[in-house]
Amino acid sequence: MLDRYDIFYGISKDTKEKFLYWVYSTFFSFVILLWINNQKGFLFVKTATNLREVFSLLLSVFFLGLIIYFIAVNVLIYKDIKRFKKRDKTLFIYTRVLNEAQKVRVLKNIYVRKYLYTLLSGNAENQELTLSEQQWKYYHKKLGTPKTLILKLKFLHLVERKIKDEEPLKDKEIDFVNTLLFSKDDTELLRKLEKDVKNKRMFNKIFGL
Known part of the structure; x- marks a missing residue:
């Protein structure tokens, strides 16, 4: 449900949707179980003898599954963050000049973003989008618009250039680099773009456009 990226860079839309699903499912299961089993205990975890008890048993198992899932996810979150603090924290940029490992990873992400922005800004050579x-x-x-993308490219x-020349980064540049280090948005968007272009070319080929 949550991971280190959610903790440090904000909860994603997908995570919020899953969390709301868990909250609503737990709440309604709890209410229905109270209503069905108000005189026989909250959970029904024995052999069912009629349709009502079968429904109560299934709902009880579902509710217990939600609780176990919540506990398991919290344990995984704790372990993930603990591992992040021990190992991955070295990737965070605290100084104004990057070390070699940070430089390689940041530049790789910058190249991906530059390529994506160049394609969508209309400035790519021999562009065939x-x-x-x-x-x-x-x-x-x-x-952003093509003009906005050109500014972002600058x-x-x-x-x-500052990273390659080992020039000190400003505060906003350090924040930008830290965000870029753990972002997967560019890679995912580039894959989608390549897929859309491929599908469009296939469509044009089929219909002779």
């Missing part, structure tokens, strides 16, 4: 108008709107809504070039 065959996207529909709706798809263009989706990516520009997600990342900032990326600046950070890249």
